[in-house]
Amino acid sequence: MSPPLDLVAAGRIYCDLVFAGLDAPPAPGREVYAGSLTIAGGGGAFITAAYAAALGLAAGLAGILPAPPFDAAVRGEAAALGIRSHCAPAPAGSDPQITAAIVTGGDRAFVTRRPGAALAEPLALPPARHLHVGELATLLDHPRLLALARAAGMTVSLDCSWDGAAFARPGVAEAIAAVDLFLPNEGEAARLLALGIALEPRVATVVKRGPAGARALPRGAPAVEVAAAPAAAVDPTGAGDAFNAGLIAAWLDGAPVAAALALGVACGAVAVARPGGATALPCLAHLRPPAARTALP
Numbered sequence: 001m002s003p004p005l006d007l008v009a010a011g012r013i014y015c016d017l018v019f020a021g022l023d024a025p026p027a028p029g030r031e032v033y034a035g036s037l038t039i040a041g042g043g044g045a046f047i048t049a050a051y052a053a054a055l056g057l058a059a060g061l062a063g064i065l066p067a068p069p070f071d072a073a074v075r076g077e078a079a080a081l082g083i084r085s086h087c088a089p090a091p092a093g094s095d096p097q098i099t100a101a102i103v104t105g106g107d108r109a110f111v112t113r114r115p116g117a118a119l120a121e122p123l124a125l126p127p128a129r130h131l132h133v134g135e136l137a138t139l140l141d142h143p144r145l146l147a148l149a150r151a152a153g154m155t156v157s158l159d160c161s162w163d164g165a166a167f168a169r170p171g172v173a174e175a176i177a178a179v180d181l182f183l184p185n186e187g188e189a190a191r192l193l194a195l196g197i198a199l200e201p202r203v204a205t206v207v208k209r210g211p212a213g214a215r216a217l218p219r220g221a222p223a224v225e226v227a228a229a230p231a232a233a234v235d236p237t238g239a240g241d242a243f244n245a246g247l248i249a250a251w252l253d254g255a256p257v258a259a260a261l262a263l264g265v266a267c268g269a270v271a272v273a274r275p276g277g278a279t280a281l282p283c284l285a286h287l288r289p290p291a292a293r294t295a296l297p
């Protein structure tokens with residue numbers, strides 16, 4: 001049996017098809033040609049697992065792979081990034097879970113197919129210190145995930161990910177209250193608060209604020225803010241998920257809140273300065289304090 005993971009990330013796993021360098025803006029009734037096409041693993045769980053592995057954590061991924069032939073690309077990239085896959089194959093006959101991203105005029109247009117369930121049932125998690133759930137909707141769809149993680153002694157973090165339909169479902173406040181760290185961005189936090197949903201997890205809510213940095217709201221303690229790390233931003237894809245990995249890595253190392261935020265924004269800055277999600281992500285262990293690095297097995 002392989003040794004326990006530091007972190008397992010669970011959530012929807014996508015294959016991202018990113019078309020860039022278009023010879024004209026896309027328009028109905030007209031064919032345009034892309035100068036490049038990148039095929040990459042995507043979804044919050046995949047990108048957080050990739051950054052955690054790059055930081056030197058033993059990181060695993062739990063979810064359902066996109067249906068063939070796209071599963072091979074995602075599995076291969078996960079292996080290259082040092083992510084241990086604990087993923088299930090897509091059910092026979094399901095559409096591949098894919099996002100087509102079209103980079104146009106400095107922005108991106110997306111089309112996503114999100115078939116079936118987020119996670120395979122019956123649920124299973126590999127032994128790990130910590131469970132990170134990539135999106136609120138996944139936890140609402142698979143509430144037993146929490147009991148499973150707690151029974152195995154894991155701490156739990158939860159990204160929000162914008163999903164208007166999920167925000168309106170019953171049980172959102174209870175799901176947030178049951179995790180240790182809740183990690184929305186500013187828009188998501190504002191929307192939940194506007195719906196009257198309390199953001200009161202066991203340990204802290206950490207709000208990601210794009211180029212403005214991040215703010216931690218620890219339970220029973222004053223808020224802590226940190227500025228973003230300077231970055232020559234080229235593509236915001238995955239910044240929030242990269243931030244999650246840095247924050248969680250430092251938190252698992254026992255770092256104080258300000259130091260955890262600092263590693264979060266350092267990873268966010270890496271993410272915005274490179275195109276795409278986690279494609280060819282280099283080693284990021286130098287971002288962690290030497291003591292934390294040697295503390296790992």
Ligand SMILES: Nc1ncnc2c1ncn2[C@@H]1O[C@H](COP(=O)(O)OP(=O)(O)OP(=O)(O)O)[C@@H](O)[C@H]1O
Nearest residue numbers: 185208209210211213228231233238239240265268
């Ligand atoms: N332009 C930027 N310059 C430097 N750092 C940035 C920039 N944009 C984002 N970041 C860093 O990345 C972190 C996460 O980004 P953001 O707030 O956009 O998360 P998000 O909206 O959840 O992103 P995602 O699109 O991945 O869901 C920020 O808290 C910040 O530290």
Ligand SMILES: [Mg+2]
Nearest residue numbers: 161185240241
């Ligand atoms: Mg996000």
